[in-house]
Each structure stands twice: as C-alpha cells, then as structure tokens.
Amino acid sequence: MLDLGYVREHLDAIEKMARDRGITLDLAPFREIDAKRRELIRMVEALKATRNKESHAIGILVGGAEALGDSPDSKVQKALAIEKIQIMKGISDDIKAQDVTINDLDERLKQFLLTVPNIPHASVPVGKSAADNVEVRRWGAPPKFDFKPRPHWEIGEGAGILDFQAAVKIAGARFAVYKGLGARLERALANFFLDLHTREHGYTEILPPFLVNTASLTGVGQLPKFAADMFHIEGTDLWLTPTSEVELTSLHRDETLDADKLPEKVCAWTACFRSEAGAAGKDTRGIKRQHQFQKVELFKFTRPEQSYDELELLVKNVEVVLQRLGLHYRVMLLCTADMGFASAKTYDIEVWLPSSGDFMEISSCSNTEAFQARRSGIRCKQKAGKSEFVHTLNGSGLAVGRTWIAIAENFQQADGSILIPEVLRPYMGVDRIPPAST
RNA sequence: GGAGAGGUGUCUGAGCGGUUGAAAGAGCUCGCCUCGAAAGCGAGUGUUGGGGAAACCCAACCGUGGGUUCAAAUCCCACCCUCUCCGCCA
Numbered sequence: 001m002l003d004l005g006y007v008r009e010h011l012d013a014i015e016k017m018a019r020d021r022g023i024t025l026d027l028a029p030f031r032e033i034d035a036k037r038r039e040l041i042r043m044v045e046a047l048k049a050t051r052n053k054e055s056h057a058i059g060i061l062v063g064g065a066e067a068l069g070d071s072p073d074s075k076v077q078k079a080l081a082i083e084k085i086q087i088m089k090g091i092s093d094d095i096k097a098q099d100v101t102i103n104d105l106d107e108r109l110k111q112f113l114l115t116v117p118n119i120p121h122a123s124v125p126v127g128k129s130a131a132d133n134v135e136v137r138r139w140g141a142p143p144k145f146d147f148k149p150r151p152h153w154e155i156g157e158g159a160g161i162l163d164f165q166a167a168v169k170i171a172g173a174r175f176a177v178y179k180g181l182g183a184r185l186e187r188a189l190a191n192f193f194l195d196l197h198t199r200e201h202g203y204t205e206i207l208p209p210f211l212v213n214t215a216s217l218t219g220v221g222q223l224p225k226f227a228a229d230m231f232h233i234e235g236t237d238l239w240l241t242p243t244s245e246v247e248l249t250s251l252h253r254d255e256t257l258d259a260d261k262l263p264e265k266v267c268a269w270t271a272c273f274r275s276e277a278g279a280a281g282k283d284t285r286g287i288k289r290q291h292q293f294q295k296v297e298l299f300k301f302t303r304p305e306q307s308y309d310e311l312e313l314l315v316k317n318v319e320v321v322l323q324r325l326g327l328h329y330r331v332m333l334l335c336t337a338d339m340g341f342a343s344a345k346t347y348d349i350e351v352w353l354p355s356s357g358d359f360m361e362i363s364s365c366s367n368t369e370a371f372q373a374r375r376s377g378i379r380c381k382q383k384a385g386k387s388e389f390v391h392t393l394n395g396s397g398l399a400v401g402r403t404w405i406a407i408a409e410n411f412q413q414a415d416g417s418i419l420i421p422e423v424l425r426p427y428m429g430v431d432r433i434p435p436a437s438t
Numbered sequence: 439g440g441a442g443a444g445g446u447g448u449c450u451g452a453g454c455g456g457u458u459g460a461a462a463g464a465g466c467u468c469g470c471c472u473c474g475a476a477a478g479c480g481a482g483u484g485u486u487g488g489g490g491a492a493a494c495c496c497a498a499c500c501g502u503g504g505g506u507u508c509a510a511a512u513c514c515c516a517c518c519c520u521c522u523c524c525g526c527c528a
Contacts, residue, residue, distance in 0.1 A: 038489095045487090045498090046496080046497095049496060060456080060457075085508045085509090092509085
C-alpha cells in the first residue's frame with residue numbers, strides 16, 4: 001500500500017506507474033473522495049471539540065450541584081446543565097451522522113489504496129511484457145547430451161520416483177506423489193538450502209504455520225486482489241499459505257523494530273498452496289505448476305536506505321545455491337510490466353532446462369520497499385530518531401520442486417538414471433538415482 | 439469442546455460514567471550536580487488523522503468491532519487472544 005499523503009501529492013507519479021505497468025487506474029474517484037473526506041473531517045472535528053468542552057462543563061455543573069445539596073444555587077446549576085445537555089443532544093446527533101459518512105469514505109479510500117500496486121524503482125526498465133525483461137548475467141553452460149534429453153516427468157515416472165496416477169486418486173490434478181529416492185531428493189534439497197542459508201549466509205531458520213489469516217495476507221498484498229489464487233478453509237478465517245513471504249512478513253506485524261538490529265534475515269521451509277486459477281492448460285505435465293509445492297524462502301527486514309544493497313546480496317545468496325548444484329542459470333531484471341503487485345524491483349533467477357532448451361523461473365527476489373511494511377505496520381526506530389517503515393525483501397532460495405526438475409533434467413543419463421550433484425550426496429546417501437529405483 | 443480468570447502507554451500497574459492521554463513506579467533521552475560514575479534534582483518521553491510556512495492547535499486511539507449516553511478505559515452485546523482446570527488428541 002502506498003502512503004495516502006504521497007498518493008494525494010504525487011498523482012502524476014501514480015499515473016506514470018499505471019502506464020509503465022500497463023494497467024488502468026481511474027484516479028478521478030480518488031480525488032473526489034479524498035477531498036470530500038478531508039472537508040467532512042474538518043467539520044466533524046470542530047463539532048467534537050465543542051462536544052468535549054461542553055461535556056466537561058456539564059460534568060463540572062453536575063458535580064457542583066451535587067456538592068451544593070438542596071440549595072437554590074444547586075437548582076440553578078442543574079437547570080443550566082439540563083439546558084446544555086439539550087443543546088448537546090443535537091450536536092451529538094450531527095456528529096454521529098457525519099461519522100457514518102466519513103467511515104464510508106475511509107473504507108472506499110482504503111479499498112482503493114489496497115488495489116494500487118507499488119511504484120517501480122527508477123532502475124527498473126519500462127516494458128510491455130516479459131520479453132522486455134533484461135538479462136543481467138548468466139553463469140555456467142548448458143550440459144551436453146549425446147542423446148535427446150527427456151522431460152522430468154518421463155525421467156521421474158521411468159525411475160519410479162514420481163507417481164501422478166496415485167496423486168490423482170489422493171487429491172486430483174496438479175498434485176504429485178514422490179516416491180523412494182524421489183521423495184528423498186526433495187527432502188535433501190530443502191535441507192541443503194536451509195543449511196547453506198543458515199550456516200553460511202546468516203539467516204535465522206523459521207518454521208511457521210502453513211495456514212494464515214486474512215490480516216496476514218492483506219499485509220503482503222495478496223488480499224484483497226488475489227483471493228481467487230488461493231485455497232480458503234471454509235467457515236474459518238484461514239487460508240493455505242501461497243508463499244511463506246506471508247508468514248515471514250507477519251512475523252513482525254504491528255511492531256517497531258530496533259533500527260540498529262537491522263537487517264534482520266530469516267528463512268523458512270514451507271509447503272505452499274496455489275489454486276492456479278487462470279492457469280488451466282498451462283504447464284499441465286509434470287511438477288512445474290502444482291497446487292502444492294515446497295519452497296525455502298529468504299526474507300529481510302531492512303532500514304530504508306540499505307534495502308537496495310540488501311537486494312543485491314539476496315540475489316547473490318540465491319545464486320550460490322545454483323552454483324553449488326552446478327546448474328546453469330541466468331539473472332533477469334524484470335521490466336515494469338512483468339513485476340508483481342507489491343514489488344518495486346524484482347530479479348528472477350532462471351535455471352536451464354535441457355528438455356525445452358530454455359530457462360525456467362526458479363526464484364524471484366523482490367524489494368517491496370515500504371509497501372508491505374506500511375500495510376503490515378512494521379516500523380523501525382533509531383534510539384533517538386523518528387520511527388519509519390522498514391523495507392521488506394523476499395526471494396525464493398529456492399523453489400524445491402522446480403530445483404528437483406532442474407536436477408532431474410540436467411543430470412539425467414542415457415540409461416535413465418540421475419546423477420546426484422556432489423553437495424547433495426551427504427543428504428542422499430547415494431550418488432545416483434538408478435533407472436528403476438523402486 | 440466445557441468451566442473460570444484476564445487483556446490499559448516501552449515495561450510493571452492503578453482507574454471501573456464527568457479537568458484521565460490516562461495515577462504511581464521502573465526504563466529511556468536531555469540538562470544540573472561530579473575529576474568521572476552512582477545517587478539525587480529538573481524537564482521530556484506513543485501512534486494515526488486533520489489544519490498550519492512554522493511554532494503549534496484540534497481530533498481519534500486503554501484487545502477488535504458494534505451499542506447505550508450530553509459525556510465511555512469505565513456500562514451493554516458480539517468476536518479475538520492469553521492463562522488455569524476438565525474433556526479429547528498427533
């Protein structure tokens with residue numbers, strides 16, 4: 001959410017943002033509601049000031065009359081109080097009526113602000129689609145095969161480590177059952193990621209709830225706009241988390257942090273759940289796009305002035321994972337049209353996939369600046385200074401299921417086996433997954 | 439799920455219809471004192487919104503949301519959360 005005062009004073013910047021992001025945003029209602037609201041606030045607050053003064057005076061009169069007992073003076077004071085009460089009744093009714101109107105305007109203003117996306121940072125390229133994203137760098141090289149590399153679902157089913165039929169029985173489409181060394185590979189990856197980030201990169205491991213409430217989702221910007229993309233638990237205020245970015249942001253919701261202790265770096269392994277509404281027919285084969293997947297998320301609470309340096313460091317932390325695994329990847333700077341709702345600047349890390357001969361998104365690292373912090377009420381304060389909103393950063397480090405795909409495809413052998421990268425072997429206990437492992 | 443207790447400022451904790459944004463204590467900041475420190479003394483110490491060039495003024499906020507009243511931290515209703523006991527349970 002953007003700051004109300006900022007929006008009011010920078011309508012031109014908001015318009016530019018909408019153009020750059022390729023969305024339509026009607027600002028006319030905003031101008032009207034905002035002006036009306038301020039006018040009414042001025043009026044009602046004057047009335048309230050009167051009410052406070054007069055109520056106080058009535059209190060003194062009533063108290064005085066009681067102290068005077070049954071004397072004539074007491075009667076005079078009582079009469080005066082009653083007269084004032086009569087007048088105040090009218091004013092009080094006016095206040096109530098105006099408060100109702102103001103609350104309605106407040107609500108409409110808030111709803112509007114909740115649907116306005118973040119303003120892209122100046123360093124973000126303006127573009128019309130994903131085609132305008134800018135490649136920043138790439139690492140490694142595509143592996144060479146003397147046979148036609150197969151897609152991961154063929155490798156997985158061939159080796160007996162993925163079972164989609166069983167998943168359909170259990171839950172339905174867009175789910176997968178991992179078996180044997182396939183399940184162990186998933187677990188090995190998650191452990192490797194967590195160990196690397198906690199032991200070498202200084203992140204604190206968090207294991208949060210996988211179910212989150214409406215307030216948490218609103219804080220990161222998932223709600224109210226993206227309700228259709230999530231699973232909601234009927235009859236409750238709980239949703240299945242779409243990303244642990246939600247939980248990690250809410251770790252400090254409505255708190256003021258000590259600025260000297262920032263940046264605070266946390267990471268979490270969680271399952272993530274997405275309804276994938278609107279993705280019908282897209283990536284239906286394999287495990288690329290599932291209703292449930294695992295992700296190790298990196299997250300930082302930073303002071304405003306350090307957030308862009310921290311974003312670069314965050315991306316580096318993610319790259320190390322792919323380098324250790326020996327996977328060819330590239331770093332893309334997303335253009336204005338391809339960025340997420342809450343983000344001011346996003347790098348995607350894309351891993352090479354031999355079966356398609358193309359790169360696949362495996363991590364997304366964003367600086368949301370104060371956008372989420374403002375919605376979530378997360379501030380920081382220097383000892384003597386004023387409190388200000390922190391900046392929040394998030395990045396996948398990495399998406400476990402998609403890394404599983406990358407391992408299977410890049411390290412597949414002609415006989416259908418999968419070679420396990422050196423760094424994963426301690427976690428796997430084997431150096432390869434055989435062609436028919438079950 | 440059943441029964442009870444409770445949610446007040448950075449913290450402890452008072453107030454339970456009328457000079458209460460909120461006693462008292464602690465903490466913190468600044469100043470005085472001191473060679474320095476402690477103690478002591480003095481002042482300050484929340485957030486949000488509205489107005490203002492500013493100083494500053496006004497309004498709202500005592501778990502959340504409603505209600506009663508001229509007036510609510512204080513009374514009423516609903517919900518949320520914490521604690522204790524019972525039941526159930528991985």
